[in-house]
Amino acid sequence: MDGVTSHPTDLTGTGLSAAWVDELVERTLTEDLTGGPPLPSAPDVAVGYDVTSAATVPGTQFGTADLVARADGVLAGLPVAARVFRRLAPGATLTASATDGDRVRRGDVLLTVRGPVRALLAAERSALNIASRASGIATHTRAWADAIAGTGATVLDTRKTTPGLRPLEKYAVRCGGGSNKRMGLYDVAMVKDNHVTAAGSVAAAVAMVRERAPRVPVQVECDTVAQVTEAVEAGADFLLLDNMTPDQLRQAVAAVGDRDVELEATGGLTLAVAREYAETGVDFLSVGALTHSSPILDLALDLRVG
Template sequence: MSPDPRSLEGTGLSEAWVDDLVERTLAEDLAGGAVLPGAPDLAVSCDVTSAATVPPAQLGTADLVARAGGVVAGLPVAARVFTRLAPGATLTAGAADGDRVARGDVLLTVRGPVRALLAAERSALNIASRASGIATATRAWADAVEGTGAVVLDTRKTTPGLRPLEKYAVRCGGGSNKRMGLYDVAMVKDNHVAAAGSVAAAVAAVRERAPRVPVQVEADTPAQAVEAVAAGADFLLLDNMTPAQLREVVGLVGGRAELEATGGLTLSVAREVAATGVDFLSVGALTHSSPILDLALDLRAG
């Protein structure tokens, strides 16, 4: 038996979160409160065009197709959009999240009531196109630093309400996640230092109140990096440093703290930065500026 294209196994996405995302996404198209459990006909009827042009009992098959090459992500979530409105639909996977695909490749095939497929079309495409665009951009960065030992990270610069999906898409593209929120890593930045009085005081305060949380300190110069390590930082966020400065920091504190380059990074300099010896490159643009991957739904009637 082929795997269920709706399965979230291995994605790190919770069933409850995905169900909520699907409901919220469909509600944007289907008059909000009309998307109710157990009332798929009511939901579909809110698609006035399909209700007017498609007979209620008409069945069809639709292919989710790549209109451009890239890396796909979010297919299980998109699949659940279709089965939310057409619970009896049959789905066949043509690709899996993380796959490289070419223009014209069929990523998912769905058979069910045509009204439901068309009502779900844009919501499914929005989710998969957004996630796949992030995965595609991340893969370009991961390819650029391949072999250097450095890892590409995302940041918290995500679309409100979509962070789990967008960070999952980064993983699909070969990157890794930094902190998921404000709770899992203590990030001591300049404003925290100003409030606490010094880097050492800020780190000590975190250690006292959250002893199990890793501590990262932002540094703008090699001297600040040395100070942060002396204060007990586990990680350093090396902000807007030149490759020469990054190499200097690696020589001064490498091995005593993990080093993350950030700020103004572009794909054209990714390999040069990675070659300085830093452990990570964090790139906010992965989630805040990646263009979507162009996907479409092609209906085959009958």
Template sequence: MSAVPAPATRPDPRDLTGTGLDEAWVTDLVERTLAEDLTGGSPLPHAPDQAVAHDVTSAATVPATQRGTADLVARADGVVAGLPVAARVFARLSPSATIVAGAADGDVVRRGDVLLTISGHVRALLAAERSALNIASRASGIATATRAWVDAVAGTGAVVLDTRKTTPLLRPLEKYAVRCGGGSNKRMGLYDVAMIKDNHVAAAGSVAAAVAAVRERAPRVTVQVEADTVAQAVEAVEAGADFLLLDNMPPDVLRAAVAAVAGRAETEATGGLTLAVAREVAATGVDYLSVGALTHSSPILDLALDLRPA
């Protein structure tokens, strides 16, 4: 486990540099997430104090001028992700808040570690609490699960990939979390990689016809073809596929498919993969293992906010 650097070495915890997350997308996510909790989805008031006033519990029980400090704390061991987005949630409702990082995305943390420390108006901290935790817990859960897969195939040369099986409207965050866990992203959507599956082949008439049609319409796009058998894998690579999705093949068949392809296309194992067989599958020589469960089934990492009123 890597040691967590001292907070003094941390950059601004709200900085998105190096995350690959789009500034406008993150701003919109923060707005929508807070609006869901504070206004039932109606546009969030621009003025922070007006937005915070929608937290009926805190508005009734916390003096408007009361200040305090809150620690965002890990309640379980794991890999953290989404901290810059969580920090922006707090900053949206308390622009003058002081936010100090105790960890960075991608760090391995232990139960009890402080990930962020936020000092500001207590009403704002409490109004932002659940939205910030939901984002960071979800992203950290994905990063933690991804790291387990990456560790399972370490040394084999195989790379762990995600899929398009993401939570609607959260794909950039969830795929970022996969990267924080040491995995890689496959395609972001239907626009950046062509994935020819059985229905496309049926519509086009053959694998070769489907590949040719994609090449004609989108010549610069990577073309991936799904194969269920070694023969289909060979047919696809001979048709000009760049990438083969080897679907639900047992290890011995995967090994044969990799040998038959002989480096003419990249190979990806998918379908029915579990951590228990990850290393065996990786040892067949495939370039990638794609795991939909990283984004559709990872449990959250338990995080909490501990408040210290001034």
């Protein structure tokens, strides 16, 4: 761990909007605190607070909670998790002992929060869910980044993200040493087979995009080396090389030559073959599994009362 800060809720440098993060925190807490109707077994208990903590923890009790790694990995989402505690305990003291992007070890204390125990316990699961999910993605991404280190290729994510969590998940990819592909359908024109069918040809599809969205980069999906040549001649900025073998990728790289066209390999990639594919000369490997299949990083909250 390399970072120590007394301002762990600072989003500077994350690329995350404070308004978006605050909305995420609100939605996340709502699931736990105001997500359902009054319980039939306790109709007199108002929905909107942690019923267990309200019953067992004195309202005046203060404590200190440590956010702790239960496994080795790469940290991400700590400023977002910290804002969960800030939301329920505005006067809490938060001190971070790690920074997003750090490699952490089992047993490391990542964040220490001192405040009302009821608030700390009410915030616990929401904070852990956010940081565990983001850190799991960062950890998985780091494994890919390490696997292809020195090849000149970069690992990319895709749009296969959890609905509503795309900014956080793509941020986590960056924390793990990867890079982001397009954020949505608006920032890159991805010409795929269905677009070609509708437009009539690759050249026609690229020309239509150039005419109607001249400032948007154009990427074309290619399944064969022949399609690579067609897409380059049509004026594509970069190519998505889908389900090609390493030999086909090398042929695609040779076909592009020294033209200013970036190449991205995708489809069926695994860590076991990552380096072989990266060494073909492509610029990127895109891996949907970074965001749709990463296991969480096990994190926990350890409380000390008093």
